[in-house]
Amino acid sequence: MSTAVSSQSSGALTQGGTRATSLPGFDAAAPLLTVEDLNVRFPTEDGLVHAVRGVDYTLRSGEVLGIVGESGSGKSVTSLAVMGLLPGSARVSGSIRYRGQELLGQSDRAMSRVRGKGVSMIFQDPMTSLDPVYRVGFQIEETLRSHDRSLSSKAAQGRAGELLEMVGIPNARERVRSYPHEFSGGMRQRVVIAIAMANQPDVNIADEPTTALDVTVQAQILEVLQTALTETGAAMVLITHDLGVVAGIADRVLVMYAGRPVEIGGVEDIYYEPRMPYTLGLLGSLPRLDSSTKQRLTPIKGSPPSVVNMPPGCPFAPRCPLHQPECDVTEPDRVVVGHEHTAACIRTDEVARAHGEAARVFDETATDDVLGSEAPVDLAEETGVPDSGAPGVPPGDQTHTPAVPQDGDRR
Amino acid sequence: MTATREPILSVRGLEKHFPIKGGGLIKRTVGAVRAVDGLDLDLYPGEVLGLVGESGCGKSTTGRAILNLQPATGGSVVFQGREIVGLGRKEMRPLRRDIQIVFQDPYASLNPRLPVFDIVAEPLIIHGLTTDEAELRERVRGLVETVGLNPEHTNRYPAEFSGGQRQRIGIARALALEPKVLVLDEPVSALDVSIQAGVINLLEDLKNRLGLSYLFIAHDLSVVRHISDRVAVMYLGKIIEVADRDDLFERPTHPYTQALLSAIPLPDPRLERSRKRIIITGDVPSPANPPSGCRFRTRCQKFARELSEGQREKCMTLEPPLESRTTPSHLSACHYAEATRVL
Numbered sequence: 001m002s003t004a005v006s007s008q009s010s011g012a013l014t015q016g017g018t019r020a021t022s023l024p025g026f027d028a029a030a031p032l033l034t035v036e037d038l039n040v041r042f043p044t045e046d047g048l049v050h051a052v053r054g055v056d057y058t059l060r061s062g063e064v065l066g067i068v069g070e071s072g073s074g075k076s077v078t079s080l081a082v083m084g085l086l087p088g089s090a091r092v093s094g095s096i097r098y099r100g101q102e103l104l105g106q107s108d109r110a111m112s113r114v115r116g117k118g119v120s121m122i123f124q125d126p127m128t129s130l131d132p133v134y135r136v137g138f139q140i141e142e143t144l145r146s147h148d149r150s151l152s153s154k155a156a157q158g159r160a161g162e163l164l165e166m167v168g169i170p171n172a173r174e175r176v177r178s179y180p181h182e183f184s185g186g187m188r189q190r191v192v193i194a195i196a197m198a199n200q201p202d203v204n205i206a207d208e209p210t211t212a213l214d215v216t217v218q219a220q221i222l223e224v225l226q227t228a229l230t231e232t233g234a235a236m237v238l239i240t241h242d243l244g245v246v247a248g249i250a251d252r253v254l255v256m257y258a259g260r261p262v263e264i265g266g267v268e269d270i271y272y273e274p275r276m277p278y279t280l281g282l283l284g285s286l287p288r289l290d291s292s293t294k295q296r297l298t299p300i301k302g303s304p305p306s307v308v309n310m311p312p313g314c315p316f317a318p319r320c321p322l323h324q325p326e327c328d329v330t331e332p333d334r335v336v337v338g339h340e341h342t343a344a345c346i347r348t349d350e351v352a353r354a355h356g357e358a359a360r361v362f363d364e365t366a367t368d369d370v371l372g373s374e375a376p377v378d379l380a381e382e383t384g385v386p387d388s389g390a391p392g393v394p395p396g397d398q399t400h401t402p403a404v405p406q407d408g409d410r411r
Numbered sequence: 412m413t414a415t416r417e418p419i420l421s422v423r424g425l426e427k428h429f430p431i432k433g434g435g436l437i438k439r440t441v442g443a444v445r446a447v448d449g450l451d452l453d454l455y456p457g458e459v460l461g462l463v464g465e466s467g468c469g470k471s472t473t474g475r476a477i478l479n480l481q482p483a484t485g486g487s488v489v490f491q492g493r494e495i496v497g498l499g500r501k502e503m504r505p506l507r508r509d510i511q512i513v514f515q516d517p518y519a520s521l522n523p524r525l526p527v528f529d530i531v532a533e534p535l536i537i538h539g540l541t542t543d544e545a546e547l548r549e550r551v552r553g554l555v556e557t558v559g560l561n562p563e564h565t566n567r568y569p570a571e572f573s574g575g576q577r578q579r580i581g582i583a584r585a586l587a588l589e590p591k592v593l594v595l596d597e598p599v600s601a602l603d604v605s606i607q608a609g610v611i612n613l614l615e616d617l618k619n620r621l622g623l624s625y626l627f628i629a630h631d632l633s634v635v636r637h638i639s640d641r642v643a644v645m646y647l648g649k650i651i652e653v654a655d656r657d658d659l660f661e662r663p664t665h666p667y668t669q670a671l672l673s674a675i676p677l678p679d680p681r682l683e684r685s686r687k688r689i690i691i692t693g694d695v696p697s698p699a700n701p702p703s704g705c706r707f708r709t710r711c712q713k714f715a716r717e718l719s720e721g722q723r724e725k726c727m728t729l730e731p732p733l734e735s736r737t738t739p740s741h742l743s744a745c746h747y748a749e750a751t752r753v754l
Contacts, residue, residue: 070603070604070605071603184694185694186694187694214465214466214630214695215465215630215632215671215674215675216465216670216671216674216690216691216710217694218674218676219673219674219688219690220690220692222676223690241603241604242676243604243678244675244676244677244678244683245676246678247676247677247678247679247680247683247684248676248677248680248683248684267680268680268681271678271679271680272680281605282604282605283678284608285604285605285607285608286604286608286633286678287608287611287633287634287636287637287638288633288636288637288677288678289632289633289636289660289672289675289677289754290677290679290682290754291636292636292656292657292660292661294637296612296615297608297609297611297612297637298608299605299606299607299608299609299612300605300606300608301609303573303574303575303576303606304603304605
């Protein structure tokens with residue numbers, strides 16, 4: 001039960017890798033998944049909860065897109081909308097296209113053909129995403145056979161064993177006969193990953209795949225996920241609130257706040273040159289494991305807004321140290337601030353001057369008090385930090401084109 | 412830093428075993444979950460001691476056993492020279508003025524039917540510290556202000572506050588009796604990062620201003636590094652390494668500490684991608700049936716890859732005591748302790 005190294009699993013999937021690339025119409029350059037102006041509203045007694053407010057993103061093949069945000073920012077609802085798993089009461093508008101096919105408004109039957117095969121999902125809690133009354137082998141076989149009716153039960157059983165081996169479960173061939181309760185949390189999440197990868201999906205959406213696990217087990221699972229991605233060539237949308245996990249495996253990062261993407265960019269741009277005050281504040285509020293300085297953290301004052309009946313203006317304005325009257329008038333669209341880097345703020349050039357050092361913008365503004373008067377923010381200090389390359393575009397060069405879908409492939 | 416002074420809280424051989432009852436008609440005890448199984452620690456005045464470990468290692472149980480909320484089944488807890496283990500509810504009460512706890516979940520630890528004023532005033536009333544209405548009002552007001560909340564809002568109910576604000580209410584309640592020691596049981600892990608930073612800063616300020624000592628229980632090592640003076644690492648009911656903060660993070664000597672530190676992802680893409688990671692296998696064994704000898708040997712990377720057959724024999728038969736093996740203030744429970752840099 002206690003020896004599982006994911007590296008031993010490499011062999012199991014190689015035959016699967018070829019299947020993924022032999023799909024008809026395979027084109028490495030085409031965007032796998034395009035989400036445009038996605039809006040999700042839930043009617044409640046308190047009014048319409050506008051949980052997702054205009055999410056746009058494009059996922060290209062082989063790419064890992066990290067979606068980060070705090071609880072209630074709409075990251076999970078976005079992915080449930082893509083999978084067509086929202087409750088019937090949800091009002092969804094916009095467009096979700098998988099390889100050009102519109103998924104929104106499809107029947108459940110049609111979606112079933114896409115789910116698992118085209119787009120699959122890994123859920124947060126392995127304790128609840130497996131059915132306790134069926135053997136894990138059966139649950140994997142079920143996924144396989146629902147997309148390939150001609151698969152013999154013997155072949156499905158064999159494949160289930162292979163998949164469990166791929167995710168590093170010891171004695172995989174025997175363990176297919178176990179029930180979920182016979183596995184530990186980390187082992188169960190491996191089973192969930194095996195199910196998600198069973199049909200060689202093009203896209204995998206992982207919603208907080210390691211949040212329920214301990215760090216040493218998280219490290220194992222992240223390694224399994226990465227192996228599974230390289231072996232299958234799948235692209236992944238990784239939803240998490242852990243900025244460390246995203247830093248390790250994402251190629252691009254989308255930062256959500258109050259149901260909207262407020263900044264999208266390459267992983268290094270987001271971490272080293274954030275342009276939206278929220279991103280900057282989020283990074284600044286993290287204590288660092290690798291730093292011995294007893295520097296005070298720079299929290300963001302206040303708390304995230306409720307998404308019921310939101311007032312006009314930028315949703316981050318009440319917490320923002322760079323807040324000015326214009327911020328309360330209209331909600332800013334994302335503007336291009338660099339190569340494939342957009343941010344929803346009218347003062348991105350001032351944020352750029354902080355070069356990722358939150359303390360320069362968020363000094364002492366942070367308490368739980370009612371908002372004080374506008375503290376004059378002194379950003380004039382251009383200290384000797386080398387301008388390590390706010391990529392390409394000088395601060396003045398902001399074009400107010402609303403969130404253009406980025407072209408070109410980073411990878 | 413405070414090694415020469417007398418500890419304010421001294422724990423020796425603390426045990427908390429939960430009986431496992433058999434399934435038959437007559438419930439017999441067939442075994443025990445050894446949640447805390449012989450734990451030693453010292454907390455010095457004015458110090459923050461971080462207690463870290465993965466879920467199920469017994470860190471919360473330790474906190475509760477120290478406070479006698481769940482009576483220990485063995486060992487000793489000496490607080491300000493007085494033995495706590497074995498004291499009854501009544502005898503504990505005067506001691507509770509000096510040692511208080513802040514719980515993890517601010518949604519579960521505040522009574523939803525009481526306004527904030529009553530929640531914060533309750534300890535003062537129970538301990539009979541004030542009978543004067545005006546004085547009570549003044550003290551609650553002061554406490555609420557201390558934790559950075561608006562005193563006008565004390566007539567509101569917990570439901571009207573956000574998670575971070577509720578945790579501040581929990582802290583105000585714990586501070587009401589002017590304790591000397593606070594046991595903080597995962598005080599920020601239920602909070603979002605942008606909120607968490609504010610509560611951590613508050614805890615640091617309070618400690619400096621009021622001269623408190625903290626036993627800071629957490630699983631998030633980044634938070635622990637930030638706030639602690641010394642750090643103790645727990646595994647399966649025991650402390651396996653304890654050292655000054657930077658010493659522990661820069662020069663961990665126990666293979667488990669090394670693996671734990673190496674497993675935590677850093678929010679820095681270049682660094683994170685260039686790190687070498689120690690990945691240990693498997694899961695934490697059941698505390699009902701811990702391995703013989705060293706408890707970590709079943710997952711230990713050193714045991715599996717570096718040690719000779721003869722050296723392994725020692726790991727399997729002899730439980731390594733927590734003692735100084737590299738530098739005097741750095742205690743480690745590994746026969747083959749060796750400082751290694753992993754960050």
